[in-house]
Amino acid sequence: MSGAEAWVPPNPTLPVLREAVRLCEGCDLRLHATQAVFGQGPRTARMFLIGEQPGNEEDLKGFPFVGPAGRILDQALEAASIDRTSVYLTNVVKHFKFEDRGKRRLHKRPLVTEIRACGPWLEAEVQVVKPRVIVCLGATAAQALFGSAFRVTEKRGMPLEHKWAWHALATIHPSAVLRTRDKQARHAEYSRFVDDLKSAVKLL
Ligand code: URA
Ligand code: SF4
Secondary structure (H helix, E strand, O other), X not given: OOOOHHHOOOOOOHHHHHHHHHHOOOOHHHHOOOOOOOOEOOOOOOEEEEEOXXXXXXXXXXXXXXXXXXXXHHHHHHHOOXXXXXXXXXXXXXXXXXXXXXXXXXXXXXXXHHHHHHHHHHHHHHHHHOOOEEEEEOHHHHHHHHOOOOOHHHHOOOOEOOOOOOEEEEEOOHHHXXXXXXXXXXXXXXXXXXXXXXXHHHOO
């Protein structure tokens, strides 16, 4: 496991990074995924949202948050009056990790070593965009920035300090809404998610 450093070009632009990530051999996740899924959004974005890793649909289409979790995120952004095209959306890890179950590819959580290996890409994106507010979507993103002891349940929606932005905030991953089976609980989870995004807007 060598890490992505060697593949990240110096003083890059977003298009240069997006091109360069295709060649990355920073960890073994590239071996089974269809393609690297880089972040999406304008260089001028003030809000920078970080998910975990591309899912099945993202892996096939090449863009972040275009599957079921992305649809929840889209709805929630709209409910919080955030224009998706104005924010930068990316993931901690750029290649899809999965378990092959015949017809289906089941999402697998990335390891800490894989998250660390992919870190240089995320850091490069942050350095180009220089966001005001970073929103961590779920524990993987939050722990990548704040350490493995960080608990989203304890700190969600609260203003946090991080060197990469003026402010940061952690909330749940939109897939957690999908996983909540009970209808009422799911609605409550979704509303809190929207509230957290509204709190992020206030930090801009
Ligand atoms: N889940 C993520 O964390 N990121 C995506 O891009 C899609 C689903
Ligand atoms: Fe490189 Fe990240 Fe893909 Fe690993 S997951 S090969 S570090 S882009």
